[in-house]
Structure formats: structure tokens, C-alpha cells
Amino acid sequence: MLSQGVMLDRHVLPTIIKACAGLSFLNTGKQAASTGCFAYSALLAGYARKGCVKETKELFSKRADEGVELNLVSWNGMIAGFNHSGRHLEAVIMFQKMHLEAFKPDGTSISSVLSAVGDLEMLILGFQIHGYAIKMGIGQDKCVVSALIDMYGKCACTLEMSEVFDEMCQMDVGACNALVMGLSRNGLVDNALKVFRQFKGQGIELNVVSWTSIIGSCSQNGKDIEALELFREMQLVGVKPNSVTIPCLLPACGNIAALMHGKAAHCFSLKSGISSNVYVGSALIDMYAKCGRIHVSKLCFDMMLTRNLVSWNALMAGYAMHGKTKEAIDIFQWMQRSGPKPDFVSFICVLSACSQGGLTDEGWYYFRSMSKDYGIEARLEHYACMVNLLGRAGRLQEAHTMIKQMPFKPDACVWGALLSSCRVHNNVSLGEIAAKKLFELEPRNPGNYILLSNIYASKAMWDEVNMVRNMMKSKGLRKNPGCSWIEIKSKVHMLVAGDNSHPQMAQIIEKLAELSIEMKKSGCFPDTDFVLQDVEEQDKEQILCGHSEKLAVVLGLLNTSPGSSIQVIKNLRICGDCHAVIKFISSFEKREIFVRDTNRFHHFKDGVCSCRDYW
């Protein structure tokens, strides 16, 4: 541009400076900044955006020496910049400084600082700024209104949030978006969906932010199919998804193993040129892993131009979930050598990988290394991983000792890890201890009662089994129904244990009966230990119909071409009987079958499972 004799003007230069800051060519930026307020503002904002507190403050105090007068944009840039880089407190401090220097904030200043105030949950300050904005006469500024809604939402003040919305004078998409987010943030997804529909019905021009928000809310709150439908709908009404929409949608695909939808989103990213975005890339790694395609996750990882901590963690978590312990540890070591510094999530991933592979020594090694070499203090999650690792390896006493010695109060995850291990090894005495704690911590979780009752049943302690069942009955609890999903030709089918409503149910039952005859012929018999768990009257129909994962696998057999692979996901852990049956199916029908349960992936091929029966 310069070589062609085109002069830089005051509008072009700030853009260049901002780009320099973004690319960490900060020195280049500094040289360019000596040209006045516009450039100064851009550099300040650039530093703040990168989270460079020290540099921002240095440059900020230097401006007087250089005789540069800062304006409103300079202040707003810093506040927004700090906010963007997660330095919320710095953003608030900047706003207060601005106030002290008697600079009059505008709607942008107020909305930036309110966002930070919300993240810090400084409700009192939020109220004060609300009052201040009204006093300044900008209480109805569009940015201010939506920022107030956002702030009250983050502070869990849904009442104040709705008040601001109802009292606003002029309808605005931003405010609508903030309201939808605020509702879902506070666990009111159904309300969020309802108001979203209302807005759409009222003819409000919903934009990409509106659609992205509602899609993200759905995929974060178990409304995965809704998320997929909304994604389709937004394109139908002509709103183009962008590099934020895709990472919001992909978890929904992963959650229900909707590989075709995930692939479609991947194609969309490639076509629209956003596939090199870090968020998109990391979300793709996660999606492919959760859809059973861990090798594609690795390809996505390798192809990424820039990776961040989340990309690395997502790949490790994927390997852990697939029981590929060695690969997970390799990635961890690669990361130690030439990746970002591992964080607490990285350690959760590597510990859970060790746990899947039964590597207790390595687990202990990483657990200790975490605080010793990385200065990361173990959290509840890490203890839960360790209890799981030790317990499943049969070292139940050691697991219990670990719980007793941990520096904070164990939560339900920790005790739950012990109880499941006790179920694996059928340890009554420790199982009772864990269950007793869990009944206090989460009295309404049926899973804990079921586990204890199964432990008793495995030892033929029928009086105790009945006692636990009666406890459940008296609390009005029922076993969570087993539920499995399978995607066939881009349509997701849900099968619930004991529910015969699927139109192909008769065929499924027929096919299952055939398979069961074949299985007996080849000398395989169901695992009686697992049959015991279904002695209750209410579960009789489940024995007849089979567990949901079995039904889903058979549905897959019936509706896909011979030899193609099948993937199923389940909301509970796979049962031993189904595990045996699916192993048989994989060899008898010559199919690769992927089953993802709450814990991990089971990859069945030629009659064996990738978990090597350790789960």
C-alpha cells in the first residue's frame, strides 16, 4: 500500500496497530503509536485485549509526557479490552479511574463495565451503576439496557432482569438476546426457548447472536435435538452461522453422537472459511471423539494452525474416553515439551486416562507431579479421579484412605466413585459407608440406591435388597430409565428401556430372539450376576424387552447396510449382559459397534471390546 504511494490516514493506522497488538508485534505497534490520540487509543485497547495489565498502565501514564489527550474512545477501549481478556477487576478499576478524572461515560463505557461487574457478581456496584446511568440520562440507551439485563442475569437476579426488559421504551434485539441468555444462564432454558419463539413470532429481526445464543443454551442443557433443529431453522430464515455458532452447535452433535450433523457442521466451516478458528477446531476434536471417531479428532488437531489449551485437553479427553491410555499420556508428554502449560483440566484428563487403563502407579505419579511440578493444587475432581483409579483397580481401602485424608469435604462425585468401585468388586462394607454418605448428600439420586442394592444382590442378601428398594419407594424414587440414542440416516432415534413405542419394535424383538438362539448355540450365556439387578417387579418388562443399548444396536443392524459400523450412546453405564451380547453381535454380524456410556467408549470388533472388559 505504501509502495503504491497511498498515504496512511488516521483511520487506517489504528487498524494496523490493533492487528500488531493482536499478533504480539507490540514493538511495531509502539512505533506507530507516536502519531496521536487515535493511534494511542488503538494500542491501549490492543494491550488491554491481550490482558497486558502492566503495559497498558505504563502507556496510560506515559500519555501525558507525550502530550497526548485521551478521549472517550481511549477509555472505552481499555475497559472493553480488559473485559475481553478476562481482567474484569481491571475493567472496573479503569471505569472508576475514568469517573475520578471526571470523564463522562457514554453507553458503551457503561455497558462494558456492567459486563465485568456481572462476571464478578458485584451486585451492589451493579445497582449503583444502574442508578448512575439513569441519572446521566442514558438509562434507555440500547447498549445500557441490554448490559443491565446481562448483568442482572449473571448475578442471578432474574426479577430485576425482567423488570429492566419490561420497562424498556424501545424494542431491541440486543435486549432480547440478553434476556434469552439470562434465562438459560439461570437454569430456565424452557423459558428461554419460549421467549425466543415469542420474539420470532413478533417479527423481531433476530440476528446471528440471537440464534447462536439459543443454540448454545440448548446444547448446554440437554436439549441437543432442539439445538440441531434450531441450527437448520436459522439457515432456513437466512441467518448465516459464523465461527461462534459452530462451537455452540458441535457439543450438541457430540452429546448425542450425531456424526452426520457434526460432519455437516464441519463442511460448513470449511466452506465458509472459519475452519481454522481455534474454537471451531477444538470443538471439532471434541465432537469427533464423542462420535467415536477419535482418529479424526487427531487429524483435526494436527491440521490446526493455532491450538490452545482447550485443543490439547479435548484431544486428551478424547483418548481417555476411548480407553487409549498410552495415546493420552503421549499427548500429555508432548504438551509438556512443546505445548501450553497444563492446567487442572489437563490433569483430570490424564488421570482419567490412567484410570481407564488401570495404571495406578502412573496415576499417583501425575497426581503428585501436579502440585510439585506445576503448582496446581488438587481439586475435588482430581480426588474423584484418584478414588476411581484406585477403586476400580481393586485397591478399595487405599481409595477410602485417600477420601479420609483429603484436605476438603468430599462431595458426591468422590463418594460416588467409591460406591461404583464397590459395585465392581462387590464390597459390601465399604459400599455401605459410601452409600450412607451419598444418601445424605444427594438423597434423591436413584442411582446410588440401585448400586447399593446391586451389591447386596450379588451376595444374595435379599433382606437388604428389599430394605433399599423400600427406602426408594418411600421417597417416591424410581430407577432412572435406561435410554439410548442412535443416528440412522441423519435421524436420531431414542430408545427407552421398557418403552415399546418404536415403530420397528416387533422386528427388533424378533431379531433379538434370533440372536439369542445363535448365542446359546455358540456357547455364550448371559451373565447371571447382572440379571440379578432386575429382580424387581417394575423391571420385569425390561427383561422382556432388553436394555435400551441392546435395542438400539439391533435397530442399527436392521436399518444399515451389512458390514457398516453402528454407534450408540447410553445415558447410564452399559450393563454386563448387554456388553456380552454386543461382543457376540460384533463377531456374528461382522460389524464394528461403538457404544458410549456415561463413562467411556466401548469399541466392539470381532467379539472383543476395546475396554478389555475393564470398566
Place this chain on the structure above:
DNA sequence: CTAGGGTTAG
């Protein structure tokens, strides 16, 4: 150069 929606674990 100035807001709003974002990926990983459990």
C-alpha cells in the same frame, strides 16, 4: 479504535 454469542473435565 467502542457490546452482545464461544470450544475442554465432572
